[in-house]
Amino acid sequence: MISVRQTTGPDGLIGASTGDLRDKFLVQDLFVEGEFRGTYLADDRIVVAGVVPGDHDIEPSGLDVLGTDLLLERRELGVVNLAEPGDVIVDGTPYRLGPLDGLYVGRGSKVSFRGKGARFYLVSATAHETHPTVLIARDSVAPVSIVDELGAGGRTLYRYVWGGGHGSCQLQFGVTVLDLKSVWNTLPPHRHSRRTEVYLYTGLGPDHRVVHLLGEPNNTRHLIVAEEEVVIAPSWSLHMGAGTAPYSFVWAMAGENTDYTDLEPVKISDLR
Ligand SMILES: O=C[C@H](O)[C@@H](O)CC(=O)C(=O)O
DSSP: OEEEEOOOOGGGGTTOOHHHHHHHHEEOOOOOBTOEEEEEESGGGOEEEEEBOTTSOBOOOOGGGTTSSSTTTTEEEEEEEOSSOEEEEETTEEEEEOTTOEEEEOTTOOEEEEOTTOOEEEEEEEOSSOOOOEEEOGGGSOOEEEOOSSSSOOEEEEEEEOTTSSOOSSOEEEEEEEOTTOOEESSSOEEOTTEEEEEEEESOOTTOOEEEEEEETTEEEEEEEOTTOEEEEOTTOOOEEEESSOOEEEEEEEESOOOTTOOEEOOGGGOO
């Protein structure tokens, strides 16, 4: 099943209740064993989905929203496994993903998912050409450490597909892991007017939450986000958060270009 999500422009924040904000910007309940559950974002036509295979292989379904026979008929795909090892099968070839490993799948391939205990998070964007499928183990990526000795924003970025690495049409994605006792992601914050970004939070467990900030720098709002929930950052919105426990998140972007550094920094002192 793939549902459709329209967010809003910045004016949509005026008078928005907690429920309004959650209805627009938070995607919940993607991970249900035995199902292919997705949300189609109007923003940059990104599809996010969750797949929990359990005892049976799962193929993408509910594709009437896309109007194509295959999920990747006109799309590219990023996959990150959030749990036990499992396989993504691409045109008959299995790719094994351990915890937080990534896979890029080029346009035109047929995918299915296998592995009891695996929990696959999918992000897809439209694609105009085919780039090779590649497995990106977390250990194989040069980590980018953000050191914050006095503050609480120490973390390590693992860039899986981005402008400086493996080619893609518009998709960029990776994983960021917070240092022990650090809480802040994406500090200092930024916006990127030429793309949409989605964050999936993981590693929090059932009893903890991330307080995620969205909105324009001078007009922020917050969402309280739980394990395996996704937050949408339209091109006009910043995105940053602080967790009540250690966590990681999968970030993914799509839009006008694949230049990872094409962003507009926001000064912390300008936040309102
Ligand atoms: O545009 C870049 C994305 O927001 C993330 O890569 C940022 C991030 O993981 C972090 O700073 O913690």
